[in-house]
Amino acid sequence: MRIVIVGAGQAAASMAARLRAGGHDGPLTVIGNEPTAPYQRPPLSKAYLLGQMGLDRLTLRAPDWWTDQSIALRLSETALGLDPVARVLRTDRGDHPYDALALTMGARPRRLSAAMGGDLPGTHVIRTLADVDALAPQLRPDARLVVIGGGYIGLEAAAVARKQGLQVTLIEAAPRILGRVASAETADLIRALHQAHGVTILEGAAISRITGTDRADGVALTDGRQIPADLVIMGIGVLPETALADSAGLALDNGIATDLSGRTSDPAIWAAGDCASIPHQGARLRLESVGGAIDMAECVADNLLGQPRRIALKPWFWSDQYDAKLQIAGLNLGHDHVVTRRGQGDHAASVWYYRQSRLIAVDALNDARAYMIGKRLIEGGISPDPALIPSLPDLRTLLT
Structure with missing residues (x-):
């Protein structure tokens, strides 16, 4: 064949x-x-x-x-x-x-239209090796970067740029970052992480266009604000x-x-x-x-190969931002309740998603134990009482 x-x-x-x-x-x-x-x-x-x-x-x-x-x-x-x-x-x-x-x-990757300045020199997307090879030399200390989009790609790019010493402003048109993929509780954790590293985050900020003639020099918002930029990254899905x-x-x-x-x-x-x-x-x-x-x-x-089967979903994801790691197990689609558990150390916490009393997903920031236990619980079809999650001394007891 x-x-x-x-x-x-x-x-x-x-x-x-x-x-x-x-x-x-x-x-x-x-x-x-x-x-x-x-x-x-x-x-x-x-x-x-x-x-x-x-x-x-x-x-x-x-x-x-x-x-x-x-x-x-x-x-x-x-x-x-x-x-x-x-x-x-x-x-x-x-x-x-x-x-x-x-x-x-x-x-x-999506780009803003040419009419909105999405094809100006100095505008970038992140998807391929060629995209990143073109972007990397532009990440110069003290350069002004505007990131459009508060999803994981945009947030990861913002984190890298701050570590390289750039001035970073992240713009999200929706009311909050991570609006399509995570709870407000997880968004709060990630927002605080970025603000602690000096990123300016503008939420609910609609873009009019990327400005500039021969090269991008800023981003104009529909409310009249002008955000200056030496380069722009579009992380809009x-x-x-x-x-x-x-x-x-x-x-x-x-x-x-x-x-x-x-x-x-x-x-x-x-x-x-x-x-x-x-x-x-x-x-x-x-x-x-x-x-x-x-x-x-x-x-x-x-x-x-002649071995008929159906896909068995065991979703997991991760995102590295600064020295923090966000690990995600399961799919939070259709969740109707979340509980948050504080972890040990800076910016450490986990968010547990439930749908009709069933545990369906866990977001764990700097908390590998919560991620691993949550993943095992989800894959095993075990749904602990959500009231136990925030204060349980040892999550491992949920597996016994």
Whole structure:
């Protein structure tokens, strides 16, 4: 069976490795439009941007591994079209016939429109190695940075910039930071962390445009305020890469729609990673995380190997900001109650999410024990009385 994987990130690398380890000995091709072999994306906005991690540690597999596994890794190659009837993928370098095709193309960062100054020199996004390589030289001490967006990417970029000595203002249009992904209690913890490090956070601040003629020189707000800047980072979310799937007539719904095995509306085409959505609680869920990409990719690989199964969600996430680590277990979707537990040390706490008395997620800031115990409880279907969480002397007793 000829298997072609389009996209060369975490999901592609995990799928290819699982296929070979599981006994697939037929032709296997991985096609990516970047010049670099599959690499980790999370460290881009953290250790790599800080210069603490080199490209050799960023890549997911040693260069020889692809050859040793007889995987055709085709880099700097762009998919142009897909004929699902003939089962042929067309790229800028030729045609690739397939028996099974997997789409793992990830997502692309949102930018403000050109009319709002989103394409001015001095404006940046953070998604690829090239994005960060272009940004890093601009992080000069005392330079003025404006970060647009109070999600995790924007907050991580702000933390790196402060550590590099920049003056940082973060602007969030919504009433608070982390509005889409975390509780107000977690947002309060992260806000306090950044303010303690000297970041100015403006919430409920709508942007009129990025100003400047030849280069970005500031951000104008709709209330008339002008925030000066030497550079601007846009951390306003991502859009799943669906153009190729759309051109082939595949079903789209919050990304490329798949069933719980990863199969799309075409039985010969599969999808995994940030570009794909799966059914979850009557809606479509995209898991923008390393763990999600790996789990979905390995599920697809197993099905291609003739071992039918459905993805078993065990979501986990993390974010490094300054010397603090936020670890997240579970999904907080639909929570109706949270409790907060103070941890030991500065900015240490955990937020426990409940839905109808069921523990569904835990956010743990500088509290690895709370994270690990919460993760085990969630995976075991154990929901302790929320009234116990804030004052229980030892969380480990919840596991006994």
